[in-house]
Amino acid sequence: MGTIGRRRLLESAGVLLAAGGIPSGGIAAPAAEPNPGKPLQLADFEPRSMLHVPETKVERSRYPLIDVHTHLSRVAKNTHGVGIGEVMQYSAPVEAVLPLMDRKNIRIMVNLTGGVGKGLDEAIQKFQTPHPDRFLTFTEPWWERSNQPGYSQFQADEIVRAHKVGARGLKVLKTLGLYLRENVSTGPLVKVDDKRFDGMWEACGSLGIPVAIHVSDPEAFFLPIDGFNERFEELNNHPDWSFYGRDFPSNSALLEARNRVLARHPKTQFIVLHVGNDAENLSYVFDKYQDRILFGTDAVPHGTETPQQIFTDQLYEIYYRFLETEDEYFDYAPAKVPPQGRWRIYGLGLPDGILKKVYHENAARLLQVKM
Numbered sequence: 001m002g003t004i005g006r007r008r009l010l011e012s013a014g015v016l017l018a019a020g021g022i023p024s025g026g027i028a029a030p031a032a033e034p035n036p037g038k039p040l041q042l043a044d045f046e047p048r049s050m051l052h053v054p055e056t057k058v059e060r061s062r063y064p065l066i067d068v069h070t071h072l073s074r075v076a077k078n079t080h081g082v083g084i085g086e087v088m089q090y091s092a093p094v095e096a097v098l099p100l101m102d103r104k105n106i107r108i109m110v111n112l113t114g115g116v117g118k119g120l121d122e123a124i125q126k127f128q129t130p131h132p133d134r135f136l137t138f139t140e141p142w143w144e145r146s147n148q149p150g151y152s153q154f155q156a157d158e159i160v161r162a163h164k165v166g167a168r169g170l171k172v173l174k175t176l177g178l179y180l181r182e183n184v185s186t187g188p189l190v191k192v193d194d195k196r197f198d199g200m201w202e203a204c205g206s207l208g209i210p211v212a213i214h215v216s217d218p219e220a221f222f223l224p225i226d227g228f229n230e231r232f233e234e235l236n237n238h239p240d241w242s243f244y245g246r247d248f249p250s251n252s253a254l255l256e257a258r259n260r261v262l263a264r265h266p267k268t269q270f271i272v273l274h275v276g277n278d279a280e281n282l283s284y285v286f287d288k289y290q291d292r293i294l295f296g297t298d299a300v301p302h303g304t305e306t307p308q309q310i311f312t313d314q315l316y317e318i319y320y321r322f323l324e325t326e327d328e329y330f331d332y333a334p335a336k337v338p339p340q341g342r343w344r345i346y347g348l349g350l351p352d353g354i355l356k357k358v359y360h361e362n363a364a365r366l367l368q369v370k371m
Contacts (some may be wrong), residue, residue: 042233046336049344053328056347058320059313063356064107064371066363069212069273069296070311072097072111073123075140080186081179084144086119092301092311094127094135101134104316107360107371110296112138112171112212116158124166136367138212139167141200143180146190156199163207168367169271170204172213177254178243189247192257193264201261205268210366212271216254217243219277230341238305251277269366274298290354294363295319307335323350323358 073090075083101109114123114137127135139162145151159170177192192215204211220231222243229235235242249257255277262270271294286293297319301311309315314334321327326349333339350358364371 043337049329051329055330056321056325056327058317058324060103060105061316061320061359062324062352063105063359065105065295066108066110066360066367066369066371067106067297067299068110068112068271068294068363068367069298070109070111071113071298071300072109072127072135073115073119074113075115075119078185080181080184082143082175082184083115083140083173084184086115086117088115088119088122090126091303094131097301097311098131098134100311100313100316103313106316108134108136108363108367108369110136110138110168110363110367112169113140113173114138114167114171116140116142116162120162120167121165128166136168136369137166138169138171140171140173141176141197143175144184146180146196147183152196152199155197156203159200159203159209160207163209167209169210169212170200172211172215174214174217177215177257178217178248189249191249192254193260197261198264201265201268205265208269208368210269210271212273213258214273214277215258216251216277217241219251222248222251230343233337233342234340271366286348286350286354286358290357291362293358294366295358295360307339308333310334322347323355325349 071091073088075085076087076089078084097109100106111123111127114120116139120137120139124137128137139159141155142158145154148154162170176190176197178189180190181187182190201211218231220229221235221241223229224244225232225235225239225242258272273296297311297315298309299311299315300306300309303310312334318330318332318334321330322332322345325347327347329344329346331338332343332345338344360371363369
Protein backbone atom coordinates (compact mmCIF):
# COMPACT_ATOMS: atom_id res chain seq x y z
CA MET A 1 0.00 0.00 0.00
CA GLY A 2 1.43 3.42 -0.98
CA THR A 3 1.75 6.47 1.27
CA ILE A 4 -1.34 8.16 -0.09
CA GLY A 5 -3.39 5.03 0.41
CA ARG A 6 -2.26 4.64 4.02
CA ARG A 7 -2.91 8.32 4.75
CA ARG A 8 -6.44 8.09 3.41
CA LEU A 9 -7.01 4.97 5.46
CA LEU A 10 -5.83 6.72 8.62
CA GLU A 11 -7.94 9.77 7.84
CA SER A 12 -10.96 7.55 7.40
CA ALA A 13 -10.20 5.84 10.68
CA GLY A 14 -9.97 9.22 12.38
CA VAL A 15 -13.39 10.18 11.10
CA LEU A 16 -14.81 6.93 12.43
CA LEU A 17 -13.11 7.39 15.81
CA ALA A 18 -14.38 10.95 16.05
CA ALA A 19 -17.87 9.79 15.21
CA GLY A 20 -17.52 7.21 17.95
CA GLY A 21 -17.11 9.92 20.57
CA ILE A 22 -13.42 9.81 21.58
CA PRO A 23 -13.00 12.23 24.51
CA SER A 24 -10.69 15.20 24.05
CA GLY A 25 -8.14 13.62 26.37
CA GLY A 26 -7.64 10.86 23.84
CA ILE A 27 -8.90 8.05 26.11
CA ALA A 28 -11.79 5.97 24.79
CA ALA A 29 -14.93 5.73 26.87
CA PRO A 30 -15.56 2.32 28.45
CA ALA A 31 -17.70 0.01 26.32
CA ALA A 32 -21.31 -0.26 27.35
CA GLU A 33 -22.44 -3.47 28.99
CA PRO A 34 -24.11 -5.77 26.44
CA ASN A 35 -27.89 -5.88 26.71
CA PRO A 36 -28.83 -9.46 27.62
CA GLY A 37 -32.32 -8.96 26.19
CA LYS A 38 -35.58 -10.37 27.46
CA PRO A 39 -35.98 -14.15 27.72
CA LEU A 40 -38.51 -15.67 25.30
CA GLN A 41 -39.65 -19.23 25.02
CA LEU A 42 -39.48 -20.58 21.47
CA ALA A 43 -43.07 -21.78 21.78
CA ASP A 44 -44.14 -18.14 22.39
CA PHE A 45 -42.25 -16.76 19.40
CA GLU A 46 -44.83 -15.74 16.79
CA PRO A 47 -43.04 -13.34 14.42
CA ARG A 48 -45.14 -11.33 11.99
CA SER A 49 -43.62 -11.02 8.56
CA MET A 50 -42.79 -7.50 7.42
CA LEU A 51 -42.67 -8.59 3.79
CA HIS A 52 -45.18 -6.65 1.68
CA VAL A 53 -46.46 -8.99 -1.03
CA PRO A 54 -49.84 -9.63 -2.68
CA GLU A 55 -52.21 -11.94 -0.82
CA THR A 56 -54.74 -13.96 -2.78
CA LYS A 57 -57.68 -15.60 -1.04
CA VAL A 58 -58.92 -18.70 -2.89
CA GLU A 59 -62.14 -19.84 -1.28
CA ARG A 60 -63.01 -22.55 -3.83
CA SER A 61 -60.82 -24.70 -6.01
CA ARG A 62 -60.82 -23.63 -9.64
CA TYR A 63 -61.97 -27.11 -10.68
CA PRO A 64 -63.90 -29.86 -8.86
CA LEU A 65 -61.73 -31.77 -6.43
CA ILE A 66 -61.16 -35.32 -5.24
CA ASP A 67 -59.41 -35.47 -1.86
CA VAL A 68 -57.85 -38.94 -1.89
CA HIS A 69 -56.45 -38.77 1.65
CA THR A 70 -58.82 -38.19 4.56
CA HIS A 71 -59.58 -39.95 7.82
CA LEU A 72 -63.28 -39.85 8.63
CA SER A 73 -63.07 -43.02 10.70
CA ARG A 74 -60.40 -45.13 12.34
CA VAL A 75 -59.75 -48.26 14.35
CA ALA A 76 -58.52 -47.79 17.90
CA LYS A 77 -54.80 -48.50 18.34
CA ASN A 78 -53.15 -50.41 21.16
CA THR A 79 -50.42 -48.84 23.28
CA HIS A 80 -47.84 -49.91 20.69
CA GLY A 81 -49.47 -47.99 17.82
CA VAL A 82 -51.08 -50.97 16.07
CA GLY A 83 -54.74 -50.83 15.04
CA ILE A 84 -56.66 -53.64 16.73
CA GLY A 85 -60.24 -54.90 16.39
CA GLU A 86 -63.32 -54.02 14.39
CA VAL A 87 -64.75 -51.23 16.56
CA MET A 88 -64.69 -47.95 14.65
CA GLN A 89 -64.33 -44.39 15.89
CA TYR A 90 -65.68 -41.50 13.81
CA SER A 91 -64.30 -37.98 13.59
CA ALA A 92 -67.55 -36.43 12.39
CA PRO A 93 -70.98 -37.46 11.04
CA VAL A 94 -71.64 -37.17 7.35
CA GLU A 95 -73.98 -34.21 7.98
CA ALA A 96 -71.05 -32.19 9.31
CA VAL A 97 -68.75 -33.03 6.40
CA LEU A 98 -70.94 -32.43 3.34
CA PRO A 99 -71.50 -28.66 3.85
CA LEU A 100 -67.76 -27.97 3.91
CA MET A 101 -67.28 -30.16 0.85
CA ASP A 102 -69.89 -28.13 -1.00
CA ARG A 103 -68.33 -24.81 0.06
CA LYS A 104 -64.84 -25.87 -1.03
CA ASN A 105 -65.83 -27.57 -4.32
CA ILE A 106 -64.81 -31.01 -3.06
CA ARG A 107 -66.64 -33.51 -5.24
CA ILE A 108 -65.43 -36.73 -3.59
CA MET A 109 -63.63 -37.59 -0.36
CA VAL A 110 -61.76 -40.87 0.09
CA ASN A 111 -61.88 -42.20 3.65
CA LEU A 112 -58.69 -44.25 3.73
CA THR A 113 -58.98 -45.71 7.22
CA GLY A 114 -62.19 -47.68 6.81
CA GLY A 115 -61.13 -50.55 9.04
CA VAL A 116 -61.75 -54.27 8.63
CA GLY A 117 -64.55 -56.82 9.03
CA LYS A 118 -67.67 -55.47 10.72
CA GLY A 119 -65.97 -52.12 11.19
CA LEU A 120 -65.50 -51.72 7.45
CA ASP A 121 -69.13 -52.68 6.81
CA GLU A 122 -70.24 -50.01 9.28
CA ALA A 123 -67.98 -47.28 7.85
CA ILE A 124 -69.28 -47.97 4.35
CA GLN A 125 -72.87 -47.81 5.56
CA LYS A 126 -72.31 -44.46 7.29
CA PHE A 127 -70.70 -42.59 4.41
CA GLN A 128 -70.47 -44.41 1.11
CA THR A 129 -73.86 -46.14 0.94
CA PRO A 130 -76.06 -43.04 1.43
CA HIS A 131 -73.74 -40.84 -0.70
CA PRO A 132 -71.98 -43.10 -3.24
CA ASP A 133 -71.13 -40.14 -5.45
CA ARG A 134 -69.41 -38.22 -2.60
CA PHE A 135 -67.53 -40.77 -0.46
CA LEU A 136 -65.29 -43.75 -1.17
CA THR A 137 -63.94 -46.10 1.50
CA PHE A 138 -60.68 -48.08 1.71
CA THR A 139 -60.12 -51.14 3.87
CA GLU A 140 -57.01 -51.95 5.94
CA PRO A 141 -54.97 -55.06 6.82
CA TRP A 142 -55.83 -57.22 9.83
CA TRP A 143 -52.62 -56.46 11.71
CA GLU A 144 -53.59 -58.43 14.82
CA ARG A 145 -53.69 -61.67 12.81
CA SER A 146 -50.39 -61.15 11.02
CA ASN A 147 -48.57 -63.71 13.21
CA GLN A 148 -51.17 -66.46 12.83
CA PRO A 149 -50.75 -69.53 10.58
CA GLY A 150 -52.22 -69.09 7.14
CA TYR A 151 -52.29 -65.31 7.44
CA SER A 152 -51.15 -64.65 3.89
CA GLN A 153 -54.13 -66.46 2.35
CA PHE A 154 -56.53 -65.14 4.97
CA GLN A 155 -55.50 -61.55 4.25
CA ALA A 156 -55.78 -62.03 0.50
CA ASP A 157 -59.29 -63.48 0.96
CA GLU A 158 -60.25 -60.53 3.16
CA ILE A 159 -59.30 -58.11 0.42
CA VAL A 160 -61.70 -59.95 -1.90
CA ARG A 161 -64.47 -59.86 0.72
CA ALA A 162 -63.87 -56.16 1.44
CA HIS A 163 -64.10 -55.37 -2.25
CA LYS A 164 -67.40 -57.22 -2.53
CA VAL A 165 -68.97 -55.13 0.23
CA GLY A 166 -67.82 -51.88 -1.38
CA ALA A 167 -64.20 -51.12 -0.43
CA ARG A 168 -62.50 -49.22 -3.25
CA GLY A 169 -58.90 -49.75 -2.18
CA LEU A 170 -56.46 -50.73 0.57
CA LYS A 171 -54.78 -48.35 3.00
CA VAL A 172 -51.49 -49.35 4.65
CA LEU A 173 -50.41 -47.07 7.48
CA LYS A 174 -46.80 -46.64 8.56
CA THR A 175 -47.71 -49.36 11.06
CA LEU A 176 -45.88 -51.63 8.63
CA GLY A 177 -42.19 -51.06 9.14
CA LEU A 178 -42.39 -48.91 12.28
CA TYR A 179 -44.97 -50.38 14.70
CA LEU A 180 -46.05 -53.90 13.76
CA ARG A 181 -43.85 -56.55 15.37
CA GLU A 182 -43.57 -60.30 14.98
CA ASN A 183 -45.89 -60.84 17.94
CA VAL A 184 -48.00 -57.83 16.93
CA SER A 185 -46.79 -55.68 19.84
CA THR A 186 -43.53 -57.40 20.84
CA GLY A 187 -40.53 -58.90 19.14
CA PRO A 188 -38.63 -57.64 16.08
CA LEU A 189 -40.27 -55.16 13.74
CA VAL A 190 -41.94 -56.68 10.67
CA LYS A 191 -40.26 -55.49 7.48
CA VAL A 192 -42.17 -53.62 4.80
CA ASP A 193 -41.24 -56.20 2.17
CA ASP A 194 -42.11 -59.23 4.31
CA LYS A 195 -43.44 -61.88 1.92
CA ARG A 196 -46.42 -62.77 4.11
CA PHE A 197 -48.12 -59.71 2.55
CA ASP A 198 -47.48 -60.74 -1.05
CA GLY A 199 -50.93 -62.32 -1.33
CA MET A 200 -52.50 -59.05 -0.17
CA TRP A 201 -50.65 -56.96 -2.75
CA GLU A 202 -51.50 -59.44 -5.50
CA ALA A 203 -55.19 -59.55 -4.53
CA CYS A 204 -55.42 -55.78 -4.94
CA GLY A 205 -53.72 -56.03 -8.31
CA SER A 206 -56.06 -58.75 -9.56
CA LEU A 207 -59.12 -56.76 -8.45
CA GLY A 208 -57.84 -53.54 -9.97
CA ILE A 209 -58.04 -51.58 -6.72
CA PRO A 210 -55.22 -49.24 -5.58
CA VAL A 211 -53.05 -49.53 -2.49
CA ALA A 212 -52.50 -46.24 -0.63
CA ILE A 213 -49.30 -46.88 1.29
CA HIS A 214 -47.53 -44.70 3.86
CA VAL A 215 -43.99 -45.88 4.48
CA SER A 216 -41.53 -44.11 6.78
CA ASP A 217 -41.82 -40.45 7.80
CA PRO A 218 -39.88 -37.22 7.19
CA GLU A 219 -36.14 -37.78 7.40
CA ALA A 220 -35.94 -35.43 10.38
CA PHE A 221 -37.97 -37.92 12.44
CA PHE A 222 -35.00 -40.29 12.28
CA LEU A 223 -32.52 -37.74 13.64
CA PRO A 224 -31.83 -36.61 17.23
CA ILE A 225 -34.36 -34.17 18.70
CA ASP A 226 -31.91 -31.32 19.16
CA GLY A 227 -31.20 -27.78 18.05
CA PHE A 228 -30.11 -28.95 14.60
CA ASN A 229 -33.39 -30.71 13.79
CA GLU A 230 -35.67 -28.58 11.59
CA ARG A 231 -38.72 -30.35 13.09
CA PHE A 232 -37.55 -29.77 16.68
CA GLU A 233 -40.73 -28.13 17.97
CA GLU A 234 -42.99 -30.77 16.45
CA LEU A 235 -40.90 -33.66 17.78
CA ASN A 236 -40.36 -31.98 21.14
CA ASN A 237 -44.14 -31.74 21.49
CA HIS A 238 -44.60 -35.31 20.26
CA PRO A 239 -41.49 -37.28 21.23
CA ASP A 240 -43.34 -40.53 20.49
CA TRP A 241 -43.23 -39.54 16.80
CA SER A 242 -39.45 -39.87 16.79
CA PHE A 243 -37.84 -42.97 15.28
CA TYR A 244 -34.30 -42.10 16.26
CA GLY A 245 -32.31 -44.90 17.84
CA ARG A 246 -33.72 -48.04 19.44
CA ASP A 247 -34.37 -50.78 16.89
CA PHE A 248 -35.99 -48.65 14.20
CA PRO A 249 -34.65 -49.00 10.65
CA SER A 250 -33.32 -45.94 8.87
CA ASN A 251 -35.48 -43.82 6.61
CA SER A 252 -33.57 -45.03 3.55
CA ALA A 253 -33.91 -48.69 4.56
CA LEU A 254 -37.68 -48.31 4.83
CA LEU A 255 -37.98 -46.64 1.44
CA GLU A 256 -35.76 -49.25 -0.20
CA ALA A 257 -37.97 -52.02 1.23
CA ARG A 258 -41.04 -50.23 -0.13
CA ASN A 259 -39.44 -49.98 -3.54
CA ARG A 260 -38.77 -53.72 -3.52
CA VAL A 261 -42.48 -54.31 -2.89
CA LEU A 262 -43.40 -52.06 -5.82
CA ALA A 263 -40.95 -53.85 -8.10
CA ARG A 264 -42.19 -57.29 -7.01
CA HIS A 265 -45.84 -56.47 -7.80
CA PRO A 266 -45.87 -54.55 -11.09
CA LYS A 267 -49.56 -55.24 -11.73
CA THR A 268 -50.64 -53.60 -8.47
CA GLN A 269 -51.30 -49.85 -8.46
CA PHE A 270 -49.62 -48.20 -5.45
CA ILE A 271 -50.30 -44.67 -4.25
CA VAL A 272 -47.22 -43.58 -2.30
CA LEU A 273 -48.60 -41.03 0.14
CA HIS A 274 -46.92 -37.80 1.26
CA VAL A 275 -45.01 -37.59 -2.04
CA GLY A 276 -43.37 -40.85 -1.05
CA ASN A 277 -41.60 -39.19 1.91
CA ASP A 278 -38.57 -38.82 -0.35
CA ALA A 279 -39.22 -35.80 -2.59
CA GLU A 280 -38.42 -32.16 -1.91
CA ASN A 281 -38.25 -30.54 -5.37
CA LEU A 282 -41.95 -29.86 -5.88
CA SER A 283 -41.67 -27.90 -9.12
CA TYR A 284 -39.81 -30.82 -10.70
CA VAL A 285 -42.29 -33.33 -9.31
CA PHE A 286 -45.40 -31.48 -10.51
CA ASP A 287 -44.02 -30.98 -14.00
CA LYS A 288 -42.48 -34.39 -14.65
CA TYR A 289 -45.12 -36.50 -12.90
CA GLN A 290 -48.24 -34.45 -13.58
CA ASP A 291 -50.15 -37.56 -14.71
CA ARG A 292 -49.45 -39.37 -11.43
CA ILE A 293 -49.98 -36.73 -8.73
CA LEU A 294 -53.13 -36.87 -6.60
CA PHE A 295 -54.58 -34.22 -4.30
CA GLY A 296 -54.72 -35.31 -0.65
CA THR A 297 -54.81 -33.41 2.63
CA ASP A 298 -54.63 -36.14 5.28
CA ALA A 299 -57.48 -34.17 6.85
CA VAL A 300 -59.11 -35.24 10.13
CA PRO A 301 -62.35 -33.53 11.22
CA HIS A 302 -62.03 -32.01 14.69
CA GLY A 303 -58.37 -32.92 14.98
CA THR A 304 -56.56 -31.01 17.70
CA GLU A 305 -52.86 -31.88 17.52
CA THR A 306 -52.26 -31.52 13.78
CA PRO A 307 -53.44 -28.08 12.53
CA GLN A 308 -51.89 -28.84 9.14
CA GLN A 309 -54.54 -31.56 8.79
CA ILE A 310 -57.65 -30.30 10.61
CA PHE A 311 -60.68 -30.42 8.31
CA THR A 312 -61.56 -26.71 7.99
CA ASP A 313 -62.22 -24.09 5.31
CA GLN A 314 -58.87 -22.48 6.08
CA LEU A 315 -56.99 -25.72 5.45
CA TYR A 316 -58.35 -26.12 1.93
CA GLU A 317 -57.90 -22.43 1.13
CA ILE A 318 -54.18 -22.77 1.86
CA TYR A 319 -53.92 -25.76 -0.47
CA TYR A 320 -55.76 -23.90 -3.23
CA ARG A 321 -53.56 -20.85 -2.78
CA PHE A 322 -50.44 -23.03 -2.96
CA LEU A 323 -51.52 -24.74 -6.17
CA GLU A 324 -53.31 -21.92 -8.01
CA THR A 325 -51.43 -18.70 -7.19
CA GLU A 326 -47.89 -17.39 -7.28
CA ASP A 327 -48.21 -15.71 -3.90
CA GLU A 328 -45.02 -15.53 -1.87
CA TYR A 329 -44.16 -16.44 1.70
CA PHE A 330 -47.42 -17.52 3.34
CA ASP A 331 -48.41 -19.93 6.11
CA TYR A 332 -48.80 -23.59 5.24
CA ALA A 333 -51.21 -24.32 8.10
CA PRO A 334 -53.99 -22.45 9.94
CA ALA A 335 -51.94 -22.13 13.14
CA LYS A 336 -50.27 -19.35 15.15
CA VAL A 337 -47.02 -21.30 15.29
CA PRO A 338 -45.94 -23.34 12.24
CA PRO A 339 -46.65 -26.91 13.40
CA GLN A 340 -44.04 -28.82 11.39
CA GLY A 341 -41.21 -26.33 11.07
CA ARG A 342 -40.59 -22.59 11.05
CA TRP A 343 -40.81 -21.93 7.35
CA ARG A 344 -43.34 -20.49 4.92
CA ILE A 345 -44.32 -21.57 1.43
CA TYR A 346 -44.61 -20.09 -2.04
CA GLY A 347 -47.42 -20.69 -4.55
CA LEU A 348 -46.74 -22.93 -7.53
CA GLY A 349 -49.19 -21.21 -9.88
CA LEU A 350 -49.88 -24.42 -11.79
CA PRO A 351 -51.26 -24.07 -15.33
CA ASP A 352 -54.85 -25.18 -15.88
CA GLY A 353 -53.90 -28.40 -17.64
CA ILE A 354 -51.83 -29.67 -14.70
CA LEU A 355 -54.28 -28.26 -12.15
CA LYS A 356 -57.16 -30.32 -13.59
CA LYS A 357 -55.05 -33.47 -13.44
CA VAL A 358 -54.01 -32.87 -9.83
CA TYR A 359 -57.47 -31.83 -8.63
CA HIS A 360 -59.49 -34.67 -10.14
CA GLU A 361 -58.51 -36.21 -13.48
CA ASN A 362 -55.73 -38.49 -12.19
CA ALA A 363 -57.75 -39.65 -9.19
CA ALA A 364 -60.92 -40.19 -11.23
CA ARG A 365 -59.02 -42.44 -13.61
CA LEU A 366 -57.37 -44.40 -10.81
CA LEU A 367 -60.53 -44.83 -8.74
CA GLN A 368 -62.72 -45.42 -11.80
CA VAL A 369 -65.24 -42.69 -11.01
CA LYS A 370 -67.02 -40.20 -13.25
CA MET A 371 -66.82 -36.47 -12.55
